[in-house]
Amino acid sequence: TQLLEQSPQFLSIQEGENLTVYCNSSSVFSSLQWYRQEPGEGPVLLVTVVTGGEVKKLKRLTFQFGDARKDSSLHITAAQPGDTGLYLCAGVTDSNYQLIWGAGTKLIIKP
């Protein structure tokens, strides 16, 4: 069974601080996606990383795919209250394009 472990499960920090969320697996993925979900809404795709070692930036958010394509991280610089939400990672398997989902990181940024 393929698993994707996310850490931390919950993070509450002050506005302006930096943070990193991790997504780890023992399995290799062809790509990995990050989503953000706000209360009462469905998840929204933030980014897809495809190549081992790839780094993508989305304003203050930096996403990295591990060299071996087994792990990924999301780093937020100078967090703002608008970054509050549930962050989910999902790995795409090679076999049937099925997504393997992490349990999510609930992030709260306090003003």
Next chain:
Amino acid sequence: KAGVTQTPRYLIKTRGQQVTLSCSPISGHRSVSWYQQTPGQGLQFLFEYFSETQRNKGNFPGRFSGRQFSNSRSEMNVSTLELGDSALYLCASSLALAGVINEQYFGPGTRLTVT
């Protein structure tokens, strides 16, 4: 382009009843996936439909079923509702073209409460 729509948004049912939820995918998207989301279990994959056929299935009992129509719209049905079925049910659509990354576009969800 219109996003994924789900109806109804909120639903209250009684134990033992059945319920049908509807999802209209983004135009041109051929795959529809259904998920159950609860605070304790996170996002759990129910099943995926592609070209009217169930292509993948998660680990849920047979009370959970679905179907997809020729216009790619999908419905999921839950029979003999249990209290534990209370959850946010999310539908997601994707292009699902060969060689294209399976990026999911989610609807707002249907909040089901079973009493």
